[in-house]
Amino acid sequence: MNSETLKARTKAYSISIAKLIIELPHNVINKNYSNQLIRCSSSVGANYRAACRAKSTADFLNKLKIVEEELDETMFFLELLAEFNTDKKQVIQENWREANELLSIVVSSIVTIRKKGQKL
Template sequence: MSESIIKAKSFELAVLGIRFYKSLVSDKKEFVMSKQFLRSITSVGANVREAVNAQSKADFIHKLAVSQKECDETMYWLELLKETDYISVEEFKSIYPKCEEVLKIIRSIIITSKSNS
């Protein structure tokens, strides 16, 4: 059940991130940090998908751990974009909580999976 939730939520996050990236590039003319942001936010869902198709429990946990790192990195780029005034507090608040939610779900799945091993 939680695998399908994280699969859907990480995909929604990627779509939101791609749209956010487009506005950063077209409206703010920011290309360096926004590219890093795009890579990390789309990697979250990609690694969740790899985890769902893992060959073993250890592989599953490892892929989710990579996804967790990518989600945390995405949050870093958002914080940096906000602090350097490329995005407003409102823009930040439109996406950051969604990253936090996905990160919490991923962490929960990892903890549960490890305790069930």
Template sequence: MTNDELKYRTKQFSLLVLNLVEKLPNSISSRVVINQLAKSATSVGANYRAACRARSDREFVAKLNIVLKEVDETQYWLEIIEEMKWINQSELEFPLKESGELVAIFVSTLKTVNNRLNNK
């Protein structure tokens, strides 16, 4: 997957989650989760773009670790929504699947770049 494809995919993930939060109930506890979820999901794409502008492999790794943290946090909030049963399970399937795939992509990328750095 190219950087441009992943930039597009992470932006689509942000939009997917933002559309999802619009469907959540308006309660005190859900508003806290909505706020956290919206922040972490939109940070994924924004921070990935920043990682792509890194000036070195070490800077790329540092920025990509932030991306990984944000997508993992997004997955956590999606799981909270799932367990609270605030939305139909079928509407959570794709966001949960996509967050898991993004975690796998970023973990794999980090392993590759870290191996390259360690073998220099």
């Protein structure tokens, strides 16, 4: 997968999360968890784009680590929302699976970069 494809995929993911949040009922729990979820899920795409503009391998790696953390946080808040919105469990699980796939891609990239750095 090239960087442009991953940029598009992370942007589409942020949009998918926003659409999910629009569908959730308005209550205190959904409001607070949704606010956190919007921030971390949109941060995935923003930080990946920043990584693509990195000035060095170390900078790229650091930015990818932020993407990794934001994806993990996104998955956490999706898990919490699933507990309180059982009627939306399927769409929440679909978004969780996409986050997990993106996380696997990012972690694989981090591992590859670290291996290349050890060979230098």
